Amino acid sequence: MKRALVLLRRRLFGAVPVLLIVVAGTFLLLEAAPGDAVDAYAVSVGGDAGLIEDLRRQWGLDQSPATRLATYLWALMRGDLGWSVSFSRPIRDLILERLPTTFLLMGTATALSFGLGTLLGIVAGARPGSLRDRTLSLASLALYAVPGFWLGMVLIVIFSIQLRWLPIGGIETIASGKSGVDRALDIARHLVLPVAALGFIYLALYLRMMRAGMAEIWRMDFIAAAKARGISRRRLVLRHVARNALLPLVTMLGLQSASMLGGSVVIESVFAVPGIGRLAQEAVASRDAPLLLGIILISAVLVIVVNLAVDMAYALLDPRVGADEASP
């Protein structure tokens, strides 16, 4: 347990510069994009020069980029994420309102891809090179090659428009007045298609990794020894091969949480899910720098936390990790 705590402390200190770099980098990138928030807004409404000047002053865009970044960082240090000009609302509220939705979507999709991917990986890896293995590997690769938005649209056409089994989008039936279990079931129904679209794509990664890991372990000496001891095949596959191949998957889980956020931008738009990904896309289109910074910051924190959790899990699972730091 001590090892885990040392690791935790070290990682938390390391996270601060990472977050600063993320903020500054995002700010500069958005600054380099042509046009500012007033340009983006002026396109949608039109207006004369005076109006545009007034807006730029009101929104603080007449100041230099350095001043704006400094103002932003100063506010951030006091825990203030700022004000979104494109939504006329506090950024904290905007993000908090959408975070649960994205968590739910990402969490379920991650669980689906990790759980099902690992399971199928074990099935494939139990007999590397078999017909079952080859079929599964090929099918998962095919899924991996499909763009997320396309898979989403195909699912909508089949299950929402043709069969009408599931809703076309959104997170729950609009203004339905449902509550309790009814509402939970309603949300679950709405999540089926976006979770499938997001989860199926990453499923291949876990499947392939599990299978490759198992294929390698089958060739190891201790497996030969275990076989010689007459351990049952089922026990051999699950306890000896699969368990050892599982460790790299945990690492992968941490890394994937970041790319899952990227994937949710697309999936949330296709399925009209009011989450962080869609908010990020709207922030970029409207050049709302503080909003985008807020989203990126929250996402970065999220990725750091997930990776930290993965490392801690690792430290608990594998006695070798962090051992040298804990025993000086």
Add this chain to the structure above:
Amino acid sequence: MISRGVSRRVLLQGGTALLTSAVLPRIALAEEPQRGGRLIVAADSEPRNLNPAIVASNGVFFVSSKVVEPLAEASFDGKDGLSPRLATGWEGAPDGRSASFKLRTGVKWHDGKPFTSADVAFSALNLWKPLQNFGRVVFKDLETVETPDEHSAIFRFARPTPFQLIRNALPALTSVAPKHVYEGTDIADNPANLAPIGTGPYRFAEHKPGEYYRLARHADYWQAGEPYLDEIIYRVLPDRAAAAGALEAEEIHLAAFSAVPLADLQRIAKVPGIDVVTQGYEALTYQLVVEINHRRKELADLRVRQAIAHAIDKDFVVKTIFLGYATASTGPVPSNDRQFYTSDVPTYAFDVARANSLLDEAGYPRGADGTRFRLRLLPAPYFNETKQFGDYLRQALAQIGIAAELVNNDAAGHQKAVYTDHAFDLAVAPPVFRGDPAISTTILVESGIPVGVPFSNQGGYANAELDRITAEAAVTLDPEARIALYRQFQVKVAADLPLINVAEWGFTTVARSVVKNVSNNPRWAVSNWADTWLAA
């Protein structure tokens, strides 16, 4: 204009409405309207400010025109193309220094307070004139608004202002906001900008960001018996493909503003119970325009501009890019405008040989690779059609030896590149004709416009004669004389080509057949929907 796959209702209800609506009763009106029901429509954006008195844009109107009403609305058959809303009568003084309005009596705000002339005076002086994107132009000379009694308002102008212009601006620019809510507050930051309070048939009930807006029936609406619907829900569907799917899956009733892409229309028109309607946008005509940077020496030559005009096959553009849902343009005023339009202008037939000889004449012979010169072409990203026309124009220019490099930006990037940095040679723009050339049309060719103003002349074009006509029309009070000036304006623009007008289009509405009284005025999508109802 109407292409294949037209539904029965289009033909019956709208197709001939402009011509015969005064004679034939409309079919939809023959049915007995039913009360109640929830209308669900697709929305693609959530504006940052929903107050139409401050932001006169279609994105805002689409939701808030049901909540906040203007003095008058556009009409197919009303006098001057208007039907009364909060004003029941209007008259301009002969000297152009004042305009008086008779206001409707017995109107209540959604919070129960009575609507009076004080609200109109407050909105005009504190919102339209200083804050509103177009009001700042049209009401710039407004000095005071007198309120002799609770239901009369007299607008006084510092300089003569044509009443024709004020009248044409009524539907879009005169949404009335409640004085008692805004007075003494920071108007731009008032919470009512996000949850508007108005006099309209529906009150603003709820906004769930990223999901929907909900409007609920205003029981005390001044038009007894209306509105028919209990609720209107705007369901936010950001994906371009979503609206068509949601209509087919019967999750929404209606998608306006061409939310269903042109390419899907033919297919969806065949789905039973779904109608494609092309009417209801006559007062919101969008124009497909090639903007020209006259700072480029080649483009400053009229012969080169004429050559480009001759190189564009407008017929092809209408048929292939707009799939027939558009009309070829002749000049800066769209042909469906009934006050100002003239077809008696110089035209440019599709003629590649003529274009090539014009360029030879201008002194730009083809080089060894067949290219005369190169330029940058920036298509506006706002519509599929503007992007597709950019691709077409590049090919059309190649035919006459002009190598165009396509530069694609997103909306903010395009706005900056064209209207602020002038980093373009040709650009494709979709300006809107708003019922009067003085509102947003003359600005496209006028000189001396500050840098950064969207949809304005940022191409460095300056023509003293056109500027004079524009200035004179701005103070000409006699409607006929004013119309004559704007006809001259159209002739000059078509002759000198400060920009090239290619096509003009209205949007399409796709609705389930149960929705009745769709598209029964020329600004239907952004009007109040008080008479819209759902058949059970």
